[in-house]
């Protein structure tokens with residue numbers, strides 16, 4: 001049984017989607033803990049209500065990223081994690097932290113990487129005149145919003161889309177995509193190619209399209 005530790009900073013809807021899929025689909029895994037850098041993160045209440053251990057490591061209590069990441073790692077390691085799942089965790093991680101969990105940490109980012117790393121992805125996609133937008137699950141590497149892509153989901157950008165309407169449609173896709181990607185990892189279905197890409201061993205589609 002694999003121990004998943006999920007890091008959140010806010011509402012935690014992706015964390016909930018993963019927890020629900022894990023239970024409903026009977027993964028050989030458990031959510032060992034949900035950890036947040038904010039004590040007001042909405043997702044913490046869901047975790048507590050579902051008997052999942054929670055912890056808060058408030059970044060404001062630390063003098064710099066190194067000290068915060070060291071404290072965070074200590075708390076994470078207390079839950080004997082096999083995998084760290086970043087689900088709306090809005091902190092830039094130090095290279096040392098990323099290295100500690102190298103190959104064992106996934107992130108979801110609300111754009112079709114490598115386009116639009118960083119913040120305000122939906123606004124930037126609309127402003128750039130993009131006709132599609134979406135979300136990416138990737139292995140975390142020291143470079144922000146970078147790293148081998150596990151899966152992507154695509155939605156059309158409609159002419160009347162606002163940042164909020166686009167974000168809402170992408171989020172629906174995230175709730176399909178992220179549990180699927182985490183399950184693949186739990187099952188051991190993902191393989192690295194020699195040139196550093198990630199493929200599904202059984203050939204399951206690593207792309208999802210709205211409406212399909």
Ligand code: GAR
Pocket residue numbers: 008009010011012013014015087088089090108109110118135171174
């Ligand atoms: C999600 O849309 C996720 O892609 C994004 O934050 C949202 C969290 O929502 N993550 C990032 O922007 C990370 N760079 P949630 O708390 O409801 O899961």
